[in-house]
Amino acid sequence: MENIIEIKGLNKRFITEKKQEVNALRNINLNIKDQEFICILGPSGSGKSTLLRLMAGLIKPTTGSINVMGKAITRPILESGFVFQEYSLMPWRNIIDNVAFGLELRKYSKIERYKIAEDILIKFGLKDFTRSFPYELSGGMKQRAAIARAIATYPKILYMDEPFGALDAYTRFQMQKDLIEFWLKEKRTIVFVTHSVEEAVFLGTRVIIMSPRPGEIIADDNIDLDYPRNRWNEEFGSYFKVIMDLMNEVSEGKEIGKGRVI
Numbered sequence: 001m002e003n004i005i006e007i008k009g010l011n012k013r014f015i016t017e018k019k020q021e022v023n024a025l026r027n028i029n030l031n032i033k034d035q036e037f038i039c040i041l042g043p044s045g046s047g048k049s050t051l052l053r054l055m056a057g058l059i060k061p062t063t064g065s066i067n068v069m070g071k072a073i074t075r076p077i078l079e080s081g082f083v084f085q086e087y088s089l090m091p092w093r094n095i096i097d098n099v100a101f102g103l104e105l106r107k108y109s110k111i112e113r114y115k116i117a118e119d120i121l122i123k124f125g126l127k128d129f130t131r132s133f134p135y136e137l138s139g140g141m142k143q144r145a146a147i148a149r150a151i152a153t154y155p156k157i158l159y160m161d162e163p164f165g166a167l168d169a170y171t172r173f174q175m176q177k178d179l180i181e182f183w184l185k186e187k188r189t190i191v192f193v194t195h196s197v198e199e200a201v202f203l204g205t206r207v208i209i210m211s212p213r214p215g216e217i218i219a220d221d222n223i224d225l226d227y228p229r230n231r232w233n234e235e236f237g238s239y240f241k242v243i244m245d246l247m248n249e250v251s252e253g254k255e256i257g258k259g260r261v262i
């Protein structure tokens, strides 16, 4: 399968308000294939969100190149959707108008966008809340609505930054299952940032691990397990253990060899 995202020699340096330089990412080289479900793991501050925001065209590289669908990315493109940890809903719009927002940008008629948004909200179990406002929904429901909003336009690439981080364990499991179902059915590319090794092994076709700042990719592994995955089987446990051990080494600052493939 062809690469949908190609990153070469990427470096990102921020200048803080106090004029200090922060090297967030160093020499990132990464190719992501169409329809991969790639999970990005790494200690806090290792540049996971920065990498995601760069790919999505929300911020610009300091040096290096990022091509998405064959073109240098300079701003967010219509083929992509985002979900962030903090529910990315507009508080002043009701749920259906939130979900229909991307369709509005893409100039769908009001009838079309309400039809599409309504169908998705039914699928996401939010049928009775289409006219509610975000503050009237629970955390899990809000996050469902945020994902519904991101996929309403059926983006080719879905960028997700710890989308389930704030949810209770049960809701999180449910949402993981729903996301896998969506991905298996719709064959999109998903780039997913998480702190949870278990979540990465449950979801990803591939996992990359970042080093502490400045973030570099220090491990890159395919997870060769069938879907839907079973957290309790032995093979799942072996992947979990290998990646967890690596994460511990990384967090303790051990040099584990760059670009190591598990």
Ligand SMILES: Nc1ncnc2c1ncn2[C@@H]1O[C@H](COP(=O)(O)OP(=O)(O)OP(=O)(O)O)[C@@H](O)[C@H]1O
Pocket: 014, 015, 016, 022, 023, 024, 042, 043, 044, 045, 046, 047, 048, 049, 050, 051, 213
């Ligand atoms: N706009 C910014 N200005 C200055 N520094 C920034 C900016 N955005 C990120 N950084 C810095 O870049 C580094 C990487 O941040 P980033 O949020 O990408 O890490 P992360 O791995 O996603 O962290 P976490 O797991 O805690 O969410 C951090 O040191 C952060 O302080």
